[in-house]
Amino acid sequence: MNEKVMRNLSYGLFVLTVKDRDGAKDTGCIVNTVTQVTTTPNRITVAVNKGNYTAERILATKKFAVSVLDTSVKFDLFERFGFHSGRDTDKFRDFHSWDTASNGCAFLTAGANGYLCCKVENVLDLGSHYLFIAEVTDGAVLSRNESCTYAYYHANVKPKPQTDAAGQTVWRCTICGYEYKGEELPPDFICPVCKHPASDFEKVGK
Ligand SMILES: Cc1cc2nc3c(=O)[nH]c(=O)nc-3n(C[C@H](O)[C@H](O)[C@H](O)COP(=O)(O)O)c2cc1C
Numbered sequence: 001m002n003e004k005v006m007r008n009l010s011y012g013l014f015v016l017t018v019k020d021r022d023g024a025k026d027t028g029c030i031v032n033t034v035t036q037v038t039t040t041p042n043r044i045t046v047a048v049n050k051g052n053y054t055a056e057r058i059l060a061t062k063k064f065a066v067s068v069l070d071t072s073v074k075f076d077l078f079e080r081f082g083f084h085s086g087r088d089t090d091k092f093r094d095f096h097s098w099d100t101a102s103n104g105c106a107f108l109t110a111g112a113n114g115y116l117c118c119k120v121e122n123v124l125d126l127g128s129h130y131l132f133i134a135e136v137t138d139g140a141v142l143s144r145n146e147s148c149t150y151a152y153y154h155a156n157v158k159p160k161p162q163t164d165a166a167g168q169t170v171w172r173c174t175i176c177g178y179e180y181k182g183e184e185l186p187p188d189f190i191c192p193v194c195k196h197p198a199s200d201f202e203k204v205g206k
Pocket residue numbers: 013027028029030031032033047048049050051052053054055078081082083084085086087153175176193194195
């Protein structure tokens with residue numbers, strides 16, 4: 001099988017938000033796996049890596065919000081929510097573009113054209129990921145901007161690959177942009193940021 005065919009699937013991009021441990025703070029992460037699966041009732045699914053703090057918090061609280069990213073989104077939003085874990089950082093620190101949804105979770109008020117409030121109905125254990133099946137209990141349209149697809153992110157938002165100044169070989173994760181420096185990328189390498197395998201890396205330097 002040519003694994004590259006999987007890259008032909010089209011995705012949206014989202015910030016998945018949830019209440020943090022003390023209930024007062026918020027946390028969350030970037031995901032591309034939100035899909036509406038039924039309309040009556042209105043249900044979505046989202047796949048979240050088990051290692052992500054966001055997954056842990058959704059398992060504990062059974063509710064979350066989804067902000068639908070649009071084409072006005074800037075790369076620093078991906079850095080904030082997609083490149084660090086809420087275990088180590090307060091992702092809402094010095095971040096002001098958000099408000100509170102009716103289920104108590106945060107939603108983005110900039111870079112997003114709408115949001116959904118969700119209540120978890122079921123959780124499937126998929127090995128590496130949890131698949132959350134959730135009812136959409138509320139939501140709003142925030143702007144008429146077009147939604148940001150994964151393809152748009154790669155073409156227009158993510159910084160363009162650059163050769164390493166020291167002439168070192170660089171392998172870049174095509175999913176999140178993480179860079180590995182070294183002559184050979186180990187075949188069992190897993191991206192520390194988005195947890196995708198070596199097959200999702202491209203050689204960009206040297
Ligand atoms: C473009 C992009 C798409 C991503 N899609 C997913 C996804 O669908 N599911 C997932 O679990 N992580 C995804 N990630 C990775 C998480 O956002 C990332 O690991 C994050 O740091 C987890 O933070 P947390 O530990 O605070 O939950 C994606 C990251 C990027 C940059």
